[in-house]
Amino acid sequence: MNEQAVVYLVDDEPCLLRALQRLLQADGHEVQAFESAEAFLRAHDAARPGCLVTDLCLPGLDGLSLQRTLAALGCVRPVVLMTAYGDIASGVHAMKAGAVDFLVKPFDDAAFLDAVHGALDKDRHDREVLRELQMVRGCMAKLTPREHEVLEHVVTGRLNKQIAADLGITEKTIKVHRARAMEKMGVSTLADLVRKTLEVELGTMINGRGVDRRGGQVH
């Protein structure tokens, strides 16, 4: 999981591909460059952190289709699209399809590196959210149906007494279920328990700054 992030580059223009590779390497990134979407898909490792920078207009599979293919494969890798046609339509299209940035060629190195940094940040964050959610879900999966039921009541703010009445069991049993559920969820306070449960429900991470909306796309 601590693998270094990689920037995947796809452009059918070898000369530009080399230039962008040089820019990224000078900026200290690891780069893998491909002249076609198909070649990228063959070599691409979804588990590896990083981002994809691709030209919109490629022979065969184009940039937007590549973005869709990646999403269909369940890969959340952020995509930066580049185009040499400076038309608004394809830019709007790209952003709607979830590109994190859209660069019109020719572009400045600063703009390019900013876009890459933004995409790498997003990938780092998305992966963090994904790990957290997987962890919470993993904990939840260990709950018995009864513990789960009790937990659902607890997080809505019901008191043990009320839950006992609702479920028709003794308050003492509720306390046992509740303690086991807290233990399995790896939390010691009610606030943490509520947070983790909500995270799974929202599909994103909740931290000190509130709900993180950027992670909303993570499944």
Next chain:
Amino acid sequence: MALDPVPLRARIRWIRLRIPLQPSPSRYVQVAGRGGQSAHWPRYKLGRNRRPVLLEQAAERRRERQLRMQREQLIHLARVSLLGELSAALVHELNQPLASILANAQAGRRRLEQPAHLQRALADILNDIVEASQRAVTVIQHMRGLFLRRDTQRQPLDLNAVARDAVALARSTLARHGVRLALALDPRAVLLRGDAVQLEQVVLNLVLNACDAMNATPRDARRLVVTTSGNAGAEARLTVTDNGAGIAAGLLERIFDSFFTTKPNGLGVGLSVSRDIVAAHGGRIEAANRSEGGAVFRVTLPKAGERHHE
């Protein structure tokens, strides 16, 4: 004044010269014969080299010249409109090398701060900048060649080069439409005489039409095949094959007509001008639907050394 090449009948009594100064038609020599009404006397004008030319012949030649000019104007207008269609693609063709040049130059500037193997790295970068600049120059030169208006040429040319140049101009349009192009050129040069720019215009027209015809074809199935061959005896052949919608029944007869178009923004001159260009080269152009779907356009031209009339 030398009048000897004119077949003057014998026993001419007099020659009347009329030289109006204003207005045009410009000065002419009127040579009158004997008898009859003067209105029917053959009239001559001074042509090139001050040789007298029968006035009727001169008028005929002027009409021909005007027709030829009009035809060339129409060909040029059709070409300019074609370039209009390609403008987005041409911007793309220029932006690509410019992006390479800029990114390489900026990479070079950043690389200066890392002294390791600096000379080698900068040499590579400069080579790429040179390569991209040359490509931009080629695009501009090519574009200029197409925009310029000139008289029709009759130069030796290679049909393979014509096909390659036309396809190069359409490259980014094809890529944008997701069209996969197969170029199956005769391994040997297909030599003929003609106007390379005009023939390129024909090929470009056929390629862009094929591209439009595949709009309804699934993106990953769009295929375009351009072939040339010079083996078929005295004839050179070029085909453009697509797997698009084909040509609707009943339209096959009309697609080469002037101002006939199925495109919302089309002028309807592309194919009719293409046919005129090919005909002026002594060749012909035919369209047909393929049984497996799509259409094929076949251009047949006489090869170099084969005589043809204009």
